[in-house]
Amino acid sequence: NGLTLSIVSDCGSDIVRKVQYLGLDNYFGDNFYSFQLGKRKDNGLYKIVIDKVSVRPHKLIMVGNDLERDYMIPQSFGISCILVDRERKYLSELVRQKDNLRDIIQSIINEQNERK
Secondary structure (H helix, E strand, O other), X not given: XXXXXXXXXXXXXXXXXXXXXXXXXHHOOOOEEHHHHOOOHHHOHHHHHHHHHOOOHHHOEEEEOOHHHHHHHHHXXXXXXXXXXXXXXOOOXXXXXXXXXXXXXXXXXXXXXXXX
8 A cells, every 4th residue: 555654652662562562563664762762752753753764754644642742743844643632632623633543544545645
């Protein structure tokens, strides 16, 4: 389908071990963890991602659950964003919100089709 998935996270090494234990790392290409790179989402991690993947930012889609770190910051780099807001903390028409996996996948497919 032409999509490459990556993890971009401010997590610690415990999450990486869980991802590996569950075999989820087989579904992802390059992964970007703040504890390994010395940068967090709010101080340079997205710049590292953009430089590493060699794709223009508008071709990237960030899916996350934090309004500032997973939506506002990557959007400032030109990255398209989808906010997963299961708890409805961020009620705003300015934010593309999804609360289930089916809607997230459909939104990504629609976004990719619009870019063709």
